[in-house]
Amino acid sequence: MSVKKLTFVDKKSLNAIALGGAVLGSGGGGDPYVGRLMTQQSIEKSGGVKVIDIESLPDDALILPIAMMGAPTVMVEKFPSGNEFAQLIPMIEKMLTKPVSAILCAEAGGLNSTIPFVAASKLGLPIIDGDAMGRAFPELQMVTFTLGGISATPMAMVDEKGNGCTFDTISNVWTEKLARAITIQMGGSAMCSLYPVTAKECKDYLIRGSLSLIHHIGNIIEKHSFNAYEILVKELNGKHLFQGRVRDVERRTEGGWNRGIVKLEGIDEFVNRDAKIDFQNEFLVAMEGDTVLATTPDLICVFDSNTGAPVTAETIKYGLAVNVLGLPCNPIWQSKEALDMIGPRYFKYDIDYKPL
Amino acid sequence: MIRVGVDVGGTNTDAVVMEGKKYLGGTKCPTTPDILTGVENSIRGALTEAKINPSKVDVLIVGTTHFVNALVQRVNLANTGLIRLCLPSGSSILPFTDWPKSLIDGMGGSYRLIKGGYEMDGSEISQLDPDELINAAKELSNLGCKQIAISSVFATVRGDMEQEAFETLTKAIPNISITLSKSIGGMGLLERENAAIINASLKPLANEVIDSFKLLQNNLKLSCPMFFTRNDGTLIEAAEVIELPVLTFACGPTNSMRGAAFLSGLDNALVVDVGGTTTDVGEVQDGFPRLAGTSVMVADVRTNFSMPDVISIGLGGGSIVSSEDPLSIGPVSVGHELPQRAKVFNGDTLTATDLAVAAGRCKIGDKKAPSLTSLDKLIEIMDKMIADKVARARTSNKVIPVIGVGGGSVMMPSKVDGLEVICPPHNDLANAVGAAIAQVSGQVSRVVLVDDNIDRDSAIKEVTEEAKKLAVERHADPKTISVLTVSDMPLSYLPGNNLLINVTVVGDLLLETN
Numbered sequence: 107m108s109v110k111k112l113t114f115v116d117k118k119s120l121n122a123i124a125l126g127g128a129v130l131g132s133g134g135g136g137d138p139y140v141g142r143l144m145t146q147q148s149i150e151k152s153g154g155v156k157v158i159d160i161e162s163l164p165d166d167a168l169i170l171p172i173a174m175m176g177a178p179t180v181m182v183e184k185f186p187s188g189n190e191f192a193q194l195i196p197m198i199e200k201m202l203t204k205p206v207s208a209i210l211c212a213e214a215g216g217l218n219s220t221i222p223f224v225a226a227s228k229l230g231l232p233i234i235d236g237d238a239m240g241r242a243f244p245e246l247q248m249v250t251f252t253l254g255g256i257s258a259t260p261m262a263m264v265d266e267k268g269n270g271c272t273f274d275t276i277s278n279v280w281t282e283k284l285a286r287a288i289t290i291q292m293g294g295s296a297m298c299s300l301y302p303v304t305a306k307e308c309k310d311y312l313i314r315g316s317l318s319l320i321h322h323i324g325n326i327i328e329k330h331s332f333n334a335y336e337i338l339v340k341e342l343n344g345k346h347l348f349q350g351r352v353r354d355v356e357r358r359t360e361g362g363w364n365r366g367i368v369k370l371e372g373i374d375e376f377v378n379r380d381a382k383i384d385f386q387n388e389f390l391v392a393m394e395g396d397t398v399l400a401t402t403p404d405l406i407c408v409f410d411s412n413t414g415a416p417v418t419a420e421t422i423k424y425g426l427a428v429n430v431l432g433l434p435c436n437p438i439w440q441s442k443e444a445l446d447m448i449g450p451r452y453f454k455y456d457i458d459y460k461p462l
Numbered sequence: 463m464i465r466v467g468v469d470v471g472g473t474n475t476d477a478v479v480m481e482g483k484k485y486l487g488g489t490k491c492p493t494t495p496d497i498l499t500g501v502e503n504s505i506r507g508a509l510t511e512a513k514i515n516p517s518k519v520d521v522l523i524v525g526t527t528h529f530v531n532a533l534v535q536r537v538n539l540a541n542t543g544l545i546r547l548c549l550p551s552g553s554s555i556l557p558f559t560d561w562p563k564s565l566i567d568g569m570g571g572s573y574r575l576i577k578g579g580y581e582m583d584g585s586e587i588s589q590l591d592p593d594e595l596i597n598a599a600k601e602l603s604n605l606g607c608k609q610i611a612i613s614s615v616f617a618t619v620r621g622d623m624e625q626e627a628f629e630t631l632t633k634a635i636p637n638i639s640i641t642l643s644k645s646i647g648g649m650g651l652l653e654r655e656n657a658a659i660i661n662a663s664l665k666p667l668a669n670e671v672i673d674s675f676k677l678l679q680n681n682l683k684l685s686c687p688m689f690f691t692r693n694d695g696t697l698i699e700a701a702e703v704i705e706l707p708v709l710t711f712a713c714g715p716t717n718s719m720r721g722a723a724f725l726s727g728l729d730n731a732l733v734v735d736v737g738g739t740t741t742d743v744g745e746v747q748d749g750f751p752r753l754a755g756t757s758v759m760v761a762d763v764r765t766n767f768s769m770p771d772v773i774s775i776g777l778g779g780g781s782i783v784s785s786e787d788p789l790s791i792g793p794v795s796v797g798h799e800l801p802q803r804a805k806v807f808n809g810d811t812l813t814a815t816d817l818a819v820a821a822g823r824c825k826i827g828d829k830k831a832p833s834l835t836s837l838d839k840l841i842e843i844m845d846k847m848i849a850d851k852v853a854r855a856r857t858s859n860k861v862i863p864v865i866g867v868g869g870g871s872v873m874m875p876s877k878v879d880g881l882e883v884i885c886p887p888h889n890d891l892a893n894a895v896g897a898a899i900a901q902v903s904g905q906v907s908r909v910v911l912v913d914d915n916i917d918r919d920s921a922i923k924e925v926t927e928e929a930k931k932l933a934v935e936r937h938a939d940p941k942t943i944s945v946l947t948v949s950d951m952p953l954s955y956l957p958g959n960n961l962l963i964n965v966t967v968v969g970d971l972l973l974e975t976n
Contacts, residue, residue, distance in 0.1 A: 184548070185554050
């Protein structure tokens with residue numbers, strides 16, 4: 107696979123980034139569309155965002171990961187005010203008594219693949235080509251930095267009303283608990299900066315090239331539409347797990363998660379076969395009968411058979427014909443320590459992770 | 463019950479007369495620039511052919527492209543201002559974002575963001591300030607806005623603030639015309655707001671259109687009730703069209719697919735509607751068109767009302783053909799001038815119809831088809847254009863029939879993408895038939911707390927009963943009501959398991975007959 111290095115993001119490249127971000131969202135992380143529009147509005151003023159390689163920064167440079175926390179569904183109704191980042195970043199700089207050198211995507215999947223561009227554009231900062239998940243995950247501690255023992259705090263969070271707060275916690279799991287509780291009070295979505303890291307820490311734990319990758323994936327979908335999945339399987343070393351029509355989507359909300367099961371009836375080469383995909387915000391487990399097709403942390407991505415566009419767990423509906431792809435996760439997620447944090451058992455599935 | 467169905471298309475206006483499920487007669491007339499002359503001609507023709515006196519007609523049902531044409535051509539659009547109830551949220555994505563510039567120019571593109579809106583749980587983001595609201599409306603009016611659209615954050619969860627804004631403005635500003643976002647679209651502020659803006663901009667035109675249709679009814683001595691067809695293939699009353707013209711937007715493809723299913727007796731099939739200039743390909747499932755995903759582009763604007771999933775190509779009976787290298791068919795068409803300009807009518811232009819006649823697929827015109835050395839290659843190109851779209855419209859490899867409808871369906875081969883093509887009788891008038899057989903719908907959307915007292919299935923059942931009641935109120939025959947769509951979506955960040963349940967039911971129209 108040859109991925110063209112992304113060095114600058116302007117209005118033109120945003121669509122591909124949003125599309126590719128939706129793919130790495132693995133069904134979760136929300137529709138990047140809203141993030142794209144926010145970035146677009148901001149870039150119209152700033153001209154664009156520079157994308158840089160982590161190696162170009164000195165080891166002690168401060169890198170600030172940015173993410174939206176909460177329910178993506180809230181964001182399609184309640185847009186941010188646009189002043190959040192101008193409030194948020196100085197809060198962190200004040201706590202660390204150091205200026206921020208670059209912005210980082212905490213998660214390259216879903217809505218959070220585009221939100222950090224708004225921060226970068228608003229503050230005129232460059233963004234690092236990489237992220238801390240290589241996909242979307244539902245909880246704040248599920249980043250490569252946690253594996254490196256790096257704390258999510260000091261963390262800052264602001265809402266569109268102008269409320270801001272900072273966190274100082276004993277573990278990343280506690281940060282997740284407390285930040286999630288405040289997100290709900292803030293109305294379901296908030297902008298946050300977390301895991302402030304040095305360029306050195308970043309060099310050790312960053313999943314590199316994620317932004318170039320989502321741009322590349324987006325370009326493939328733009329170019330090949332409904333055939334894109336075939337090319338993605340080849341280029342990303344993935345597996346075509348299933349092709350089928352959605353026959354039921356059962357949903358429930360538990361503890362703030364959008365949970366459910368998508369049942370698929372096979373078509374074309376998968377005719378007379380049935381599959382199901384369990385989701386908890388992201389698609390986590392794909393099964394055919396008792397056979398496990400793929401599990402988290404590998405990516406389970408669903409594409410609309412007609413348009414080739416990625417489909418999220420929130421918008422998937424009855425009757426839609428889809429292609430299901432399994433894409434291998436970054437190897438950093440395959441250690442026992444990592445699987446305890448993001449493997450199927452963490453999400454209460456009684457199965458073990460088997461790589462694709 | 464005698465029904466007259468009319469469908470105004472880009473090239474032709476079709477009308478049929480039906481008694482119950484029986485076809486009595488129909489005609490196809492060219493669509494006229496004023497539209498109404500074409501409608502009048504086709505209704506007169508259909509009544510004459512069916513030998514039905516206008517006084518015997520029980521209902522007139524019209525499907526028209528007036529509104530979507532106005533939008534596509536950017537004409538007859540009212541200068542519209544938007545008021546979004548959202549502050550302090552909302553400014554990071556301003557209204558009219560991602561709109562084509564020519565359309566913004568067509569309707570002014572003015573907006574105001576003011577305090578208001580709801581959080582996801584229905585609590586207020588901030589209170590609506592009546593003075594701020596009235597000022598915003600007055601400012602927009604001073605900027606030349608004739609129509610106001612109002613959107614509010616989470617209006618789908620709670621619609622009262624939009625309603626309150628409506629009442630405040632109606633009291634404060636006489637003759638103000640307002641569209642509320644909650645009456646049109648679902649979740650997604652921007653898409654719903656876009657749909658509301660488009661609707662508002664079309665309201666003056668809707669008024670004119672309805673008035674002229676009423677006048678036409680008088681001219682034709684049709685004293686029966688008149689309905690229009692909605693995007694989903696069901697009926698909407700004229701008074702409602704004046705308020706919500708966008709609900710009739712995509713009725714053309716819907717009517718032709720519904721008509722195709724009805725005429726062929728096939729409830730699950732692909733439908734290829736070959737007109738004079740374009741071909742639409744879609745799928746019917748249980749007699750209704752398969753709908754597009756969550757958002758649909760209308761004249762390059764992202765909206766979120768329900769529309770059929772249709773793929774269009776610039777190929778029709780009138781498509782102009784180049785028989786020399788490079789070989790090509792369409793997208794330019796002679797349109798309704800086919801009877802003058804096609805070779806088989808002694809005209810000077812080689813059209814797709816001439817190819818079909820030359821290939822022996824149909825007999826049309828009074829002249830022999832031209833003999834072409836490249837005929838086989840051209841036919842191959844034409845068939846491939848349709849086959850490509852059929853392949854894309856399929857959502858499975860299941861062998862289902864392809865129903866060919868529309869005036870140009872005679873051009874189709876007997877098999878497309880390996881599927882058998884069926885062209886039922888009267889298929890050239892399928893869209894008018896689709897209008898004539900349109901049913902009544904009832905749609906209810908409600909949040910239900912699913913707990914120990916009520917499970918998901920019972921909750922859906924409850925909402926379904928409500929939808930049925932609504933359909934009956936709109937004159938549906940209770941004996942014929944069936945469930946069309948059911949969907950449920952959880953609302954996260956609320957205590958418990960709250961489901962937003964949407965149910966649509968349909969039934970046959972029941973009117974006191976003449």
